[in-house]
Amino acid sequence: MTDIFELLKGKPGDVDYEKKGVIVQGITGSYGSVHAKQMISYGTNVVAGVTPGKGGQKFEETVPIYNSMQEAVDVTNAKISILFVPAKFFLGAAKDALNSGIKLLVAIPEHVPIRDTMEALDLAKEKGAIIIGPNTPGIMIPELIKIGIMPPMPFKAGKIAVLSKSGTLLYEISDALTNAGFGQSITIGIGGDPVNGTRLIDAFEMVKDISDLEGLVIVGEIGGDSEEMLAQKIIDLGFKKPTVAYIAGRAAPKEKRMGHAGAIVMGTYGSAESKVSMFNKANIPVAKRPAEVPVLLAGKMEK
């Protein structure tokens, strides 16, 4: 398993330690440009942008723009890319990135067809790369690097890992954690699609061995069985760090898609009851409200 921290920070002694280069695919688009600016002001080292046909120009007078990913990677040697292209162009852009040597691809677009995600994942597997998303807010180490669209205010450096299917709930719950004095060591947006490049269980693998990790927060929602799988994994491993979960969608009707393509209960597959009961089995308390998460976490820590 690739070490996510090594990808995001590098190793002490590297010339680019804690300043890993990030390429923005679709940097001149309305969405891409807003968030490229936000990332730069957060301190992320955006080294290049890619927009076919706009090569040679500069973004905000500083970041060079290239026509292709291969060019951008050849010049910058970056291993991380964030993708802002429309869903229809996701597969092409993802293939470009992976074939150019990108090892961490953060895919922001919503409404990507499942088949395209699965094809991109097959290629990522072949290349030994990680895809986060699609339909994700991104990944961040608070106060160090932000590769995503999350606002900076809710987050603070600390020792809790937060994994979330939902974007706004990630902000909401991190905000509540920060206010209660729980900073975050890393936050990973899984995304709201049926098929995720990085599943909850994969994200858990990325964070479970952080040496000074003090707690884990899992923000799930109805649909699929990602939460159940993770709960089972936590049982099997005997993972003992204080862990708290939140599940959105208890009151949602069955067989209706609740905003996210993946948020749908079919029969019993994907129901909130199934997820809550698996978390209970793993001795993980499930908060009823976002604001309850830090309270339950504090309770777990006292034990």
Added chain:
Amino acid sequence: MQLLEFQAKEIFREYGISLLDSISSTNIEEGRKHAKQLGYPFVIKIQVPVGGRGKAGGIQKCQNDDEFDIKYPQVMDLEIKGEKARAILLEKMADIKKELYLSIFLNRSKRCYTIIASAEGGVEIESVKTQIIKEIGLGDVSDEVAREVAKEMGLEGKTAEGVADTLKKLSKLTIEKEAELVEINPLAIMQDDTVMALDGKFVTDDNANFRHDELQKYQERTEIEEQAEKSGFSLVELDGDIAVVGNGAGLVMSTLDMLSDNGGKPACFLDVGGGATTESVYEALTLISKLDRVKGILVNLYGGIVKTTVVAEAFLKAYENNLIDIPVFSRLKGTESEKAKEMLQGSRTNIFDSIEEAINAAVMGTKK
């Protein structure tokens, strides 16, 4: 979207899956003509996009004209899990030896398509113990895998061939139409050992719609849902009286949960998308103003990069244009919330610091 049985069967027919003769209609006059064409006896089947039709009386045998005149309207008037009949399907009766189960679904956690088959069909698959489960990558089923599945179902000879053939057609259809789930339950073995699909379920990947113009005729949307889609919102209509609006699917679901926990009844789920702007919030209020049953609006916005004053402007504009005359209970998180509160002072919008307070007020304020 989830197709109705007769629509799923139209696609099955296109792929050469064996079916009984059937005709769909939307009124009794049309139905009577079809009855003559088809000939008695047949089955009257309600067409709704949910399961559990048989138990609810939505599938009735029909032997003659007298029965038809009684049963057709009966079935047509049923409401199953809140869903009214979209159409009625008349289908010939079958002389069945045995019922099987066959489906291909998108296995989300394994990130591949998966076959589920069983020698026990005609009941909910969750209740069946002997399921055959096979992961099949991006959806292709080889002759070998198809035969293996039939064998594991305990079938032989002509029936085994028929099931293997059906499975291959089902996988072709899954790939080409980009389905999330295709199910035949039951798949019947007839007296002459041929197999036939007696029911059909088909769920498509809506995100692939742009590649499937041929499926768009099955798309069923209310006027309001259509407008929501145009604005880039997600809207699910519910049967309560408090409209729930927010940004981000997770946040809106969470608000729905908390409202329900406190005895409130949501009238809709409306996600305006990750960001929130004056325009998008105004658009959302416009949509809600068209829902008659709504007595109050609960707004939960996590502004993030957006200033809450921008959202407050949308409310003010809505009052100025007399768009809404019902109370609004809102929690606006983000920058400039103090200023937003000042802007809305004296208007019908009550601003709260926490969502819990907003919900309590909404439940109290919409009683009676």
